[in-house]
Amino acid sequence: MFKALLLTKSDDGKLSCAVTDLDESQLPAGEVLVQVAYSTLNYKDGLAITGHAPVVRSYPMVPGIDFAGTVLESSDARYQRGDAVLLNGWGVGEGHWGGLAQRARVKADWLVPLPAGLTLQQTMALGTAGYTAMLCVMALRGQGVTPERGPVLVTGGNGGVGSIAIALLSRLGFTVHASTGRMNEADHLRALGAAELVDRAVLNAPGKPLQKERWAAAVDSVGSHTLVNVCASLRYGGVVAACGLAQGMDFPATMAPFILRGVTLAGVDSVMAPYARRVQAWSRLAAELPADVLARNTRTIGLADAPAVAAQLLAGQVRGRVVVDVNG
Known part of the structure; x- marks a missing residue:
């Protein structure tokens, strides 16, 4: 039993x-x-x-x-x-x-x-959220995103995917901006590696098809209007790794960011990812995320x-x- x-x-x-x-x-x-x-x-x-x-x-x-x-x-x-x-x-x-x-x-x-270097408990401190965050980082790097291209936005910064993505990206040398609805958690997000905070309200309502170019790339676990506004605010040639739908699974967007700024929307799936990619993601998590960051x-x-x-x-x-x- x-x-x-x-x-x-x-x-x-x-x-x-x-x-x-x-x-x-x-x-x-x-x-x-x-x-x-x-x-x-x-x-x-x-x-x-x-x-x-x-x-x-x-x-x-x-x-x-x-x-x-x-x-x-x-x-x-x-x-x-x-x-x-x-x-x-x-x-x-x-x-x-x-x-x-x-x-x-x-x-x-x-x-x-x-993975070598992780305990059973640490793997679940990462869990599917941390594993998905690494898949998003791998997707951005696979599209040629480098720290020199500009800041990277992470939406849902206090969530599982968002918090791990902030830590991973900052330790790879990226300037990370974190979107959150809990600005009282600013100290925690900055400790993870966020250089700037963005109030969730700026992104979660309908916005213009094209907006001021702010970010070189993004990791989005929110979807819906948030993802639309992120795409509309990416710099020319920007990339967003989309992996979640906390706000909704709709995508009420226009083609403007994609055909006028060459934006790439890269979908990230963690459920059916092939074995080799899983092993790569977990090996990188073991190597790139310090245990003290995970514990906090x-x-x-x-x-x-x-x-x-x-x-x-x-x-x-x-x-x-x-x-x-x-x-x-």
């Missing part, structure tokens, strides 16, 4: 969420059984746990789109008992039972070995605390990253 956060839905559509004792025989199919040590709360987990958006595709469901732990059993030769592994994405926590539990059974193809940006909670903190996350009341100790 093991403990898990289990989501159920009644015939009348009422969602319930509770820590429940489950048997290993109830786990879905997969080649690898993992003793989970840590999971985390991401925006998508918040949506699943609160039911604010239909991200869960079947019930009952164990949420948690990522986890880190140790292999207990494996029918795949790539993994042996005792191997330390982590997982991000692949529909785990949406269509396949996820990481907010003490056990998980998954496909071997979904796993990545623990992270807090740890227990499994029973996850529902309340998930609601706080969606309300914009959570700073940085939240690690869930599933055995705590």
Whole structure:
């Protein structure tokens, strides 16, 4: 038996969420059984746990789109008992039972070995948010963005993706501007590496198709009008790595930034990214983000605390990253 956060839905559509004792025989199919040590709360987990958006595709469901732990059993030769592994994405926590539990059974193809230089807890202090932030940084660098081209904007600066993106970019020599709706967190954002703060209200309402050229590039996890205004404010040849939709999945834009300023909109997907890119991203995270920065940006909670903190996350009341100790 093991403990898990289990989501159920009644015939009348009422969602319930509770820590429940489950048997290993109830786990879905997969080649690898993992003793989970840590999971985390991401925006998508918040949506699943609160039911604010239909991200869960079947019930009952164990949420948690990522986890880190140790292999207990494996029918795949790539993994042996005792191997330390982590997982991000692949529909785990949406269509396949996820990481907010003490056990998980998954496909071997979904796993990545623990990167050298990181502990299991540190990988979840990064989590899918940190991994996605690195994918965004890799996308910008792949488009030729360098510090000499000018400042880079990071939207959702206090969120998981935003906070890690600020830290990564500043340590690569970029001048980072951070957009946030919580200007009272200025000291925290500057400690991460933000040189200038931008009030979220400047970006989240409808704006002109072309605006003053401010940024050479951007990392956006917000979408909707924010992403439109970011594109309209990029310098000639600017690039935005778009990875989220906290404000909305709509994009009410014009073609003006793309055909008059040569702006590039680079979509970043973390869910189905191929194995080689995942390994590259995690290796770079291990090498480029100091442990003290990670510690300052992270807090740890227990499994029973996850529902309340998930609601706080969606309300914009959570700073940085939240690690869930599933055995705590």
